[in-house]
Amino acid sequence: MLFRKKVMIVIVLFTVFACAQDKNPVNTKHSYEMVVKDLNIPWGFTFLPDNSMLITEKEGKIIHFKNGNKTEIKNVPKVYNRGQGGLLDIVLHPNYSENGWIYITYASSEGEDNGGHTALMRAKLKGNTLVEQQVLYKASPNTTKGQHFGSRIIFDDQGYVYFTIGERGNRDENPQDITRDGGKVYRLHDDGRIPIDNPFVNEPNARKAIFSYGHRNPQGMVIHPETRDIWTHEHGPKGGDEINIIKAGKNYGWPVISYGVNYSGTSFTELTKKEGMEQPLHYWDPSIAPSGMAFISSDKYKGWKGNLLVGSLKFQYLDNCYIKDGKVIKEERLLDGLGRVRSVNQGPDGYIYVGIENLGIVKLIK
Template identity: 70%
Template structure:
C-alpha cells in the first residue's frame, strides 16, 4: 500500500459570530465506556453479524476487532494519505449476511492526473484478506489539493448506494458544474451500475451518477429511521456548517449561497438563499466542523428517541439535536473534551458508539 504524505496546513481560526440557532450549553451527565482502545483516526466502523467490528484507520488500515484483539486486514487497494484524504467510510451491504459485500471509500491515486481523488470500492472478507475487489466509482481528475474528499456512504431503504464527495477545495469550478466530479452526492446500484432514473442521467455531458450538487464537504450522512429520507451535514467555510435533507436533482448552493465567509474573513457571497437552491434545515455559526451523525431510534436513552447526534471535530463534543418537524429546536453538548469526534453509529444493541480521534471507539452509556 502506498502512503504519500503531502504538506497540509490546517487553518485555525476564531469566530466571534453568534450561533444562528438556540443551544443548550449545559453538558449532560452521560458517561462512556471505551470498547476499542488506541485508535488514531477511526474514520468509519461497522458491526459484523457476530458483533465483532471492522474499523477504518485514516492512515490506511482496516482493522477487525474481535474478542478484544485487533487484526489487520490485508490486500487493500492502493490508498494515498493526502491531507484530509486516506481510508475513510465503511458500510455493509443490506444483505451482507448472504452476499458478504463490504463497501468503503478512500483516496485513490488511480486515474487521470497527479494526486488522488475519492473512490468507492466493494470487496468481500476471507481469512483476514479482502477478495473480489470491485472499483465502483472513481472521481476524476485527481488533485494534489489536500482537502474535502467527503466521504460518507449509506444504503437507502430501496437498496440504492449513496455516497458523498467534497469539492476538493475547488469551490469555483466543481460544485456547480454537472460535467465535473466533486461537491456532489451520488447514487448507484449496489453493483456500481448507474440508475437510469438518476436526475441527470439524460443531461448532455453530465456525470450520470450525480444525485445532488452544490455540496461543499459532506462528512455526515444517515437515513432517517422513520421517513427514509437521506440527511447529511457538511462543513461550511468560516461559519455555515449545514444539515440538509437530500432531494434528487437539487442544488444545495455552494458557493453561490452560504452562511459563512472565507477563513481570512472576506466575503464568499452576499447571499444566504437564492431561488432554486435548497436551504439547510439547520446551520452553525461559528462552525463546529461536523463529522459523523446518527439518529437515535432505540429506547436505550430515556427521552432521546428521535434525536439526531452530530460530532464536532473543532470543539470535541457530540451535539444532541432535539428535532421537531425537520427543525433543530435546541442542542445539548455531550461527551465533551474526549477528542475530535469522527464518526457515530447506533449499534445492533441500540447503544450509540462514537469514534474519537487518539482515543478509540466509546460506548455512550445512559445516565444512571
C-alpha cells in the first residue's frame, strides 16, 4: 500500500511538472457578441465588400454568411481532409472589387504519390458557385502524414501574394532544404508567376517561389499596419512557438535552433542561436499552439491600438500582446476558455472578429 502511495505521488508530481501551465493573466474587462453560430473549425474567414463573410470550414466547405443566413458555396475544390490538413485560409485580392479574385489554401491530393500537400488556388464567385479556378502553386511530394500544412495568405503593398506551408512532419529534410517544399514562406505574383527578384530564383534546383525558409508550421501571418513588415507566428514543438518578422532569403532556423524540446521532453538540439539564422521576435514556453493573427489598427479598443492578437488553440484564449520597441512587453488572455481560437481578423468596421472551434465567429467588444 505504501509503495502504491509513493507511485501515485510520483505520478502526480510528474504530471504537475510535465504539463506546464500558461501564466498569462485573464483580462475580464471585455465581452463578445456572437456573429456566426454553429461552426466546427472556422479555419479562415474574410469580408466581402458588402460586409458579408466567406468562411472556410476545415472539412472542405466555404460558407457565405450574409444577413444572418449561411449558404454553402458550390464547386469548392476537393480537399485532403486528414489530421491538420483540409480547407485552410481565404483572402480577397486587394483589388477584389475590380477583378473578383478570391485566394484559398487547402490540402490537395493532386499530383503523384499518395496523401496530400498544401496548394494555393484563386477563383471567382458567381452567385453561390466558385468558378474560374486556377491552382497557382501545389507543393510536392504528397505524403500521408497529417501534420503541418500551414497555412496563411496575405498580400503586400506591391500586390505580391505570400502564403505559408508547414514542413509536413519532416523536420530533418524539408525546412532547411530550398530544393524541397515545406517549412517555407512563399511569394508569387497574383497570377502565380515567380517574381524575378525572389531570393532563390538563380539557385540551381531551388523552389523558385520560396521567400524564406527554416519554418516549422506557420499558422499566422499579417502585415504590420505601420512598418508594413510581414509578421508570422509558427508552432514550435513542446515550447518554442515563435513570432518572426519575415525577410527575403532568411533562414529562421528550424530545427537547427529552437527554444523547444521534443513532446517527450527530450532534446533534439542544444542550440537556440546560430550565425546565419534569425532569432524570433518573441517565443512562448510553454507553447500556446498559436493560430490566427491580427493587429489592432483601429480606435475601437482604448489602450489596445497597435497590439497584436494571437489565438491559442492549446489554452483556448485570444492572446493580447502589447508591443513596444519591437518587443512583446505584456500578454493577457481575452475570451478566456471560450474555445480553441483558430482565426482572427479586424473587420471593415474596425472591430476584431474571432473564429472559435465548435462555436462560431464572435466580435470582440470592450
